[in-house]
Amino acid sequence: MGSNDDSANLLEQVNLAIENATPLRIQGANSKAFLGRIVAGEVLDTRNHCGIVSYDPTELVITARCGTPLSQLSEALDAAQQRLPCEPPSFGDGATVGGMIASGLSGPRRPWSGSVRDFVLGTRVITGHGKHLRFGGEVMKNVAGYDLSRLMAGSFGALGVITDVSLKVLPKPRQTLSISLDMDSDRALTRLAQWGQQPLPISAACHDGQRLHLRLEGGEGSVAAAHERLGGEILHDSYWADLNEQRLSFFDEDQPLWRLSVPNNTPWLSLPGTQLIDWGGAQRWLKSDADASFIRSTVEAVGGHATCYSHGLVDSPFHPLPPALMHYHQRLKQQLDPRGIFNPARLYAEL
Incomplete structure (x- = not known):
């Protein structure tokens, strides 16, 4: 499978959207489109930014671009008898690494191994300020303050465009x-x-x-x-x-x-x-x-x-938040996406 760094093009599209106050609908294979509210905006397709950037099985860390198919990630890990223990679902053949992080969904092993968020070591994200920033790192010794990279897990694209992610992996059981x-x-x-x-x-x-x-x-x-x-x-x-x-x-x-x-x-x-x-x-x-x-x-x-999980049945597919918690969500959204261009109202109408 191919490998391509398309981050410059993604950054250019985001900066243009900021300049014109154009909402963006961030998506890879769109396999999780049934989750959340409908987003009106120009499609920002991440699939051209793809490929495994680095993988050292001895270090138990893999770094991949957001448009990398989950199947490609799994094949690389399988070859080294390793896996991502949280078992993220695909819901489609073309599901991507970026969609896995953005949706934050975990499989049957979740209570015993941890969630997607628990295996995120670091991310690169294009913010609503038009900057391409790196959060976290590629080692477990990342303890300086709260790690913004883990906030990306389950954010459904509301906080920025995830371009790269470093993940902790583990050996398969005997x-x-x-x-x-x-x-x-x-x-x-x-x-x-x-x-x-x-x-x-x-x-x-x-x-x-x-x-x-x-x-x-x-x-x-x-x-x-x-x-x-x-x-x-x-x-x-x-x-x-x-x-x-x-x-x-x-x-x-x-x-x-x-x-x-x-x-x-x-x-x-x-x-x-x-x-x-x-x-x-x-x-x-x-x-x-x-x-x-x-x-x-x-x-x-x-x-x-x-x-x-049934698209369009209710106005708020995700469970409504208490006012105090919604306030913190809104403040975080304002800090990372001040123009409100990233997947507006995907999670909640107030975001």
């Missing part, structure tokens, strides 16, 4: 085994809470309404011992990729899709529709025709929040 256990949702949540206090090599846990699916990862001995203790039927490892990319039959139902993020050990939520439990209970997928305000108030009551 052994992986997936199993499936027959139990109901309540029992599964109880067991997961118990197992969370024990040294079990669990790296994914999902309940589909009938069965609890677990992934065990680690040394051969620890995985074998855990399997012997837990029992269950062998499950094909491809299940986790199908879950992560929303290819399971659950996601085919013709109802609005909601992502519910709740605290660990939250009991079963009584909501209309069907649910799929992920992240060992911390993430719930809900297919429901229920009113958005009812869903959100129910989730808020247990300390969580709800994001609508």
Whole structure:
């Protein structure tokens, strides 16, 4: 695959947009376009700025340009028996590294390994001042003040154009085994809470309404011992990729899709529709025709929040922020994008 430094062209487009006060819709493959509010603006396509800048497997750090396909990043890591542990979903063949950071989405391993944000060591970003700045670095000893590079994770392009990113990576485990256990949702949540206090090599846990699916990862001995203790039927490892990319039959139902993020050990939520439990209970997928305000108030009551994954269903797909938190978001947006040209109102109408 090709490698090309197109940062000068991206910077020129941003400066022109600043000069003319033209909103920009930043996108790579546009595979996450269904998330967030609709953005009106000129398209700033990042895919020509691509390629792996540096990768030293011994240092566990890879640096890539924003338009680099996620598949290319994965192939490079696979060749060295390494991986990005947070398992970011692609939702499309052409998904890019920039989109991965901007969306900040993580896969089934998230509660055990960390989020996309946790693996960002540094970024280069074109700001709303028309400057191409470097935040963070390429080593873990980056402790001088708050690292702005991690703010880019999950910002959905509202704070600037991510051009390059350095990521911490880790070796693949020696052994992986997936199993499936027959139990109901309540029992599964109880067991997961118990197992969370024990040294079990669990790296994914999902309940589909009938069965609890677990992934065990680690040394051969620890995985074998855990399997012997837990029992269950062998499950094909491809299940986790199908879950992560929303290819399971659950996601085919013709109802609005909601992502519910709740605290660990939250009991079963009584909501209309069907649910799929992920992240060992911390993430719930809900297919429901229920009113958005009812869903959100129910989730808020247990300390969580709800994001609508069905495009155009609600005016604010991301859970509304409390006034004080929105104030900080607005101040940050004003500092990094004073003309408000980057993905305006993608996250919230007030941004």
